[in-house]
Amino acid sequence: MADNENPVVEPVEDELVDKVVERLMDRADASGASLLGEGGLLTAVTRAVLERALDAEMTEHLGYEKHDPAGRGSGNSRNGTSPKTVLTDAGAVTVAVFRDRNGSFGPQLVPKHARRLAGFNDQVLSLYARGMSVRDIRSHLAGMYGVEVSPDLISKVTDAVADELTAWQNRPLDAIWPIIYIDAPWIKIRSGAVVSKPVYLAVGVDMDGRKDVLGRWGGDEGEGATTWMTVLSELRNRGVQDVCIVACDGLKGLPDAVTATWPKATVQTCVIHLMRASLRFASKRDHPALVPLLRAIYTASTEQAAEQALQEFTDSELGQRYPAITRSWRSAWSEFIPYLDFPPEVRKVVYSTNLIESINARLRKATRNRGHFPSEQAVLKVLYLAVRELINPKARDINHVAAHWKKALNQFSLFFEDRLNPD
Incomplete structure (x- = not known):
């Protein structure tokens, strides 16, 4: 019964699309025509689709079909077309925009005075979100579509x-978060001279085990409790x-700011x-x-066992060769040891930073591609556009749920008592 109520039509639509694409490719092979650019097949198809849609808009505006006798004496009628070149995903396309005798027709698909369609804007924003400079975007559009944009x-x-x-940046957030990751990548910004400044990022894992980029903030060259208090507040x-x-x-000043903002939070x-910091000190x-x-240190069952494992490393040949590794663990010890108290399910979630690393990798790539930025606002704009692409419903990374999250959530509830179930 359910199958009859919801007939499946997708395969038929796919078959029709495949046939159209196949005919286009056959025509391209036979004529030697290109797909894009002036005279290209996709350009022609885009023009035909736009003009068909514009014709439908005119019909709706007038209230009768073209050549329909019902339109006689209606007080308005078609009055030819005028050419207009618009920028689309397929490049620059010249379409015939319909006119009416009263001059009251205002097309929605290609609005008056508009020279580019929404899809073209999305193309530009997507390229910008990937860290491409204005010069790079102009070059890309010129090479791909033969379009010169300013x-x-x-x-x-x-x-x-x-x-x-x-x-x-100002949207409301959930009241309770099992985990929030804080990071502060340094980005080069031109301020007279090119200087490196931190940009603060907060990524949360919600009660359903999904990631959410909570916000990003520009910062001064020195990190400290005051800066972090602004972000956390x-x-x-x-x-x-x-x-x-x-x-x-190991962000300077963050533990104190966290404690002042959320007294029960554990800084880890x-x-x-x-x-990774340890391996940077050593030969590959x-x-x-x-x-x-x-x-052996971070999988130890207790703090005492972890201390012993660290001492064994320190006394080993590799520990003697790379004393900086021991120093890095010692300096982070007070913020590392809370990890040892967590149940195994919680440890897995905290350790497996794939939840945030995939986001950080994309954001870092978007900023690294640019080399440096003309202003802090330009950095924040690129980061936001990169985040916007990540939170697209089709983006699997941002919608990914942590492995075995339900088991971890149960352990969170036990370990942190009633904090995940506020009154």
Whole structure:
């Protein structure tokens, strides 16, 4: 019965699309025509689709079909067309825009005075979100579609998200978060001379085990408790009442700010970052031998066992060769040891930073591609657009649920008592 109520039509639509594509490709092979650019097949198809849609808009506006006798004496009628070139995903396309005798027709698909379709704007924003400079975007559009666009046009398109960015940065947040990861990548910004400045990022894992980029903030060259209080206070003012674990990478002043904002929160140094920092001090040929020695520290069942494992490493040949590794673990010890009290299910979630690393990797790529930025606002705009692509419903990374999250959530509830179930 259910099958009859909801007939499946997708395969038929797919078959029709396949036939159209096949005919287009056959025509391209036979004529030697290109797909894009002036005279290209996709350009022609785009023009035909736009003009068909514009014709339908005119019909709706007038209230009768073309050549329909019902239109006689209606007081308005078609009055030819005028050419208009618009920028689309297929490049520059010249379409015939219909006119009416009264001049009252205002097409929605290709609005008056508009020279680019929404899809083209999305294309520009997507390229900008990937860290491409204005020059790079102009070159890409010229190479792919034969379209010359001005720097001002690209700036207008990207600046149009300013209100959206502000609304996103100020949106309300959930009251309780099992984990929030804090990071502060350093980005080069031209301020007279090119200087490196931190940009603060907060990524939360919600009660359903899903990631959410909570916000991003520009910062001064020096990190400290005052800066972190500004960031964390904003999160609290947007609704975050409690956080079980705040994971970070030894950021100066953050532990004190976390305690002042959420007194019950546990500040936890990111174990993955500790491992990576350790391996940076050592030759790659020694990594296979180092990893099991360091793993013995963070997989220890108790703090005492972890202390013993660290001492054994320190006394080993590799420990003597790389004393900086021991120093890095000792300096982070007070923020590392809370990890040892967590149940195994919680340890797995905290340690497995794939939840945030995939986001950080994309955001870092978007900023690294640019080399340096002309202003802090340009950085924040790129980061927001990169985040917007990540939170697209089709983006699997941001919608990914932590493995075995339900088991972990049960352990969170037990370990942190009633904090995940507020009254």
